[in-house]
Amino acid sequence: MAELPRYVRYYGQDISPTQVVPLRAGVLSLVYEAGDLRYICLGEHEILRRVYAAVRDHNWRTIPVQIRPQRMDIRADSFHIVYEAVHQEADIHFIWTGTIVGTSDGILRFEMDGEALTTFKRNRVGFCVLHPMDCAGKRCRIEHMDGTITEGTFPNLIEPHQPFLNMRSIAHEVQQNIWATTHFDGDIFEMEDQRNWTDASYKTYCTPLALPFPATIEKGTRVKQSVSLELKSNSANQPIEMFISRPPDIVEFTISDQVVAQLPRIGLCVAGHGEALSSTEIQRLQILNLTHLRVDLTPSEADMRKKLEQAKQEAVALGTQLEIALHLGPNAENDLSALEPILSAVRPSVYVWLIFQYGTFVVSAEVMALVKTHLMKFASDAHFANGTDAWFVQLNRNRPEPSSFDLLTYTLNPQVHAFDNASLVESLSGQGTTLMTAKSFSGGKPIMVSPVTFKMRSNPAATSQSVSISNDQLPQQVDPRQMSLFGAGWTLGSIKYLAEAGAHSITFYETIGWLGVMERQSGSPLPQLFPSVPEAVFPLFHVLADVGEFNSGEVLGGSSNNPLIVEGLVLRKNHNPEVLLTNFSAQSQKIRVLGLPSHVTCRHLNEVNVFQAMQNPEGYRANQLNAEYVPAKGLELNLMPFATVCIKSVNE
Template sequence: MTEDASSSGHLSQGGLDLRLDRNGAFAREISLDGEELFRGIGFVVRDVNWGTADLPAEARLQRQEGRVTATAGGALDRSAGDLTWSVAWTVTDRMVEARARASSASGFDTNRTGFVVLHSLGAARGRPVAVTHSDGRVEETRFPELVSPHQPFFDIAAMEYETAAGHRLRLAFEGEVFETEDQRNWTDASYKTYCRPLARPYPYRIEPSSTVEQLVRLEILSRATAAPHAPGDGPAVRKTAPFPVLGTSLPPGPVTLTQADAIRALGLGFTAIEIDPSEPSWLEEARAKVAAAAGPLRIDIRGAAVGTRAILEALAPTLVDRPAIGVSLWDADDAAVAAAREILPGTVIGAGTGAFFTELNRTTRWPAADYLAWTSNPTVHGSDDDTIGETTEPLEEILASAKAKLPVRRLQIGPMTLGLRYNPNATSPEGRRRSAAPDPRQGQVIAAAWVAGTVAGFLDPDVETLAFFEPSGPKGLIADDGAWTPAGHLLSRLSRCCAGRPASVLRWTGHPRLCGLQIEMNDHDALCIAHLRNERVAVALPEGIWRSAEELTPTGFVDRPVDGFDIGPFAVCWLLRPR
């Protein structure tokens, strides 16, 4: 037997592989004979506003013949109270078992403390599943194909299903009642089985007299008789559509000189001005932004079901003689849309939500607006690099779900940001209005790779516009010191040369986070390739002679060789081919 503290706990037993986080709380990328079964199984602590607590610890591994065990634990001490936690793992070639224990000396307020299981889309999508309920009754059902607006499975004690590759799995849960939600609503590439049921009150309190004890056991009942489909060589065209208009967004608050300068420098297709009418100075700020934002505008109004007429009447004089691609009335009803058409004749009026696709998906009826809108960010349930990359995978399925359900086929998506702009699910007014702190990756290439992957995922004839980030600042495309971020370089190039051009999305079999945007120019084709996984891969280029290539760096695009083309982790490359 050997024992070690591991910062990169890769565990492998007879074809069953997983990666254990350094703190030992989460096992990720659980795969069997090459098929990813689960994005992860792990212990999480969510605060009263659904924020995920950091759990500092270091796992200790013990390796012996046919088995690996790991243990970890730590303590939290915050305003919600104290919490002591521990997790123990056992991994063999036929099983992954996790046990967790948590207790508090003074009491701890939480929305969720316990295990979650993230079923990988490729393995589970549309597959039949037998759900055992807490009373022993077995329900035969399926993982949803389209994005389910509400939980597809409730009251879960166990689940049994066969994956797409043919592996037969059983999950058993102890210590709490579990249920499943479709995380594609928030752009995660998984279905999540979690505790505790959302129908129970939250926040709830872990009292000093109680102890949380839970178990999740994954059993491999049988293996596939054939290996998963091997990766192909060249890319396949997934879909073709006109390239959308790309823009950026000014959030509620005062406009700055650097924002106005950045809007002019970037030369994007539009600027979305977000208005929060609950702010006392909203009208003065909106007027200043309209004056500062060169080029076409879109006005996005939060909570537009209340006081819409008065808001629009106050705003209308500011919009005279300004080209507007739309006025979005988030959370509006029919009366609000009718008032907007009366006050702003000839203006394209949108409805929808300033929050996640979830809110749009869960509504049974939207007003008959000209377009519908929603926003997005890749860090709702996790903030690691891999999670950001993962959120580009289900975007095509989100669009398919929207088209199957929504009455309006014109879509404008965004603003999209790395962190929450505001939290509609927080349990206090302050929590709902609070935006996330700036993400240090805003100025890194990973942010640009996420932009490219998101554009590829949302490329569709019905998607008219996509808005990203802010023009400048710590959440912007250009830093306050004037330095362009990689995302700024990429968006400016895509916007200036590609808007309205015929574009195709390319995908490579076996690489769900490798995507290409091939755009037809007058005398050449441009190919933007983005890779959103922490590995380097060889890339087979489309047929033809690609004469030049550039790679995006923290300071902009630089030349690179075309021959023997490969791409690194979270990278973006740009190639040209004469036509």
């Protein structure tokens, strides 16, 4: 079979990356990408993560945008950009002109002037402004629509509901005595804590959620809004110009010998397509050293016993236990009674029961007690997890009583609000914050995340049935990045942040298929949209295999000075450390690793060898690693675009 095209190896689609344009507005540095402003900084201090306009339909789906540039006047310390944006999907057709101006005296202004070309229902049309997660705990001042001022702070733990309402502007302290004021015009704005959805930001948006939605926007309706940003120093001794600094010339990753957590249990979901594992697939999955398989059971479904029997067989073949997600109906007693004879016959080895009930995000303590009465006799040492099969926000807003569960559970996916590579990377640090917040109401009980997926499996926020997908479109749950180098790096980042935050257990993806860690023997059902190689493993397989070697091991501290570009995970078992690093960017990165022993080996996974590593994972993993001597200044490596590297110590 021919090699995969370079961009397919990178991120699963043969599409060139979007152009990123560095900009300056006086003392401010920022980038322009596909109609958005990103990473607005004063020196090393990030002020705003992103400014953009969104069209969200009646089910909160973000309507894709096509950008048509009209003017790009880029100068050394200022810029003027004009473009037309077109949102067109199903019955929605909305266009707007974006005008972005950055002046040499450090002022930004972003305007949109739009018109609805059709009548449609919307939940939101307008600007969104993201303050970075690093604002947590910082002081701010809110100017409300009536001119009153409220003093506040950005929440440290994730706020279940909006921290600030009825906003005209928000000023926050960037650095001592340096304040940034963001002003909004054209609607009433409010803020939500986007970390509820793992976005690493606080989002200010319009229109207020207290108003009825979805709302009808009539054909011909015009929408005009603007956002502006301005800095001010409250001290003559601290002019804004003194905070200008150059970015580091090299990305550094520093290893600590401090143990921050135990490596979580790591497992997979059984494949949703229902095909049994082949002998080759079983042999390859055994390489991952998994601790469990998740299977979802619904007592009202006729194939429940078949699903359970197959899951048991696969768990036995892989030497794991089962994580059984039980989806009860309104009459839990009847469902549990129907399940009992099946459990008596199949006798699965169960590590944990995840208990869910249709019609509610979190089951009651009474239902949990009923479940235990019925199920404990089949596995007296099994654990019982309460929580949600929806997103963290549903758990945060519906916190269960800790006495009702042994473990607390929720799911994660990075694509509720944004879908580009940079946003998915940003979301990784947000995953760790969900763990820290969950700990605040778990009553000291362990926390499991099940499952972690690239895209949402269903939409708990939908207000009506989703639009059906045609046979020539990917299902909404499928993302081509699953089979790419980017997918491997993102998986590594997810393990890092969840493990360092103290997760007890993480369940990822599925076993086989385009939601899994390797492709089926029959190949992709839509190879033109998901161009995987039949029977080949996906690059993320190798990340899970490297981590699996440290089952029951320790997680050590490790930090990057530019975690949106390069990030890493440090593991140790039997006094032998391992470092896994990934390059999230489309450019090669020179990195320096500090804190390594004097002799190490390195195994790279990159665009050069990934095709071989996918087709012959056993051969790739058996190859001799490159030996490296580590000088006193640290080990310097070149990481190719979206590459990962596994660094292991050598016993001298």
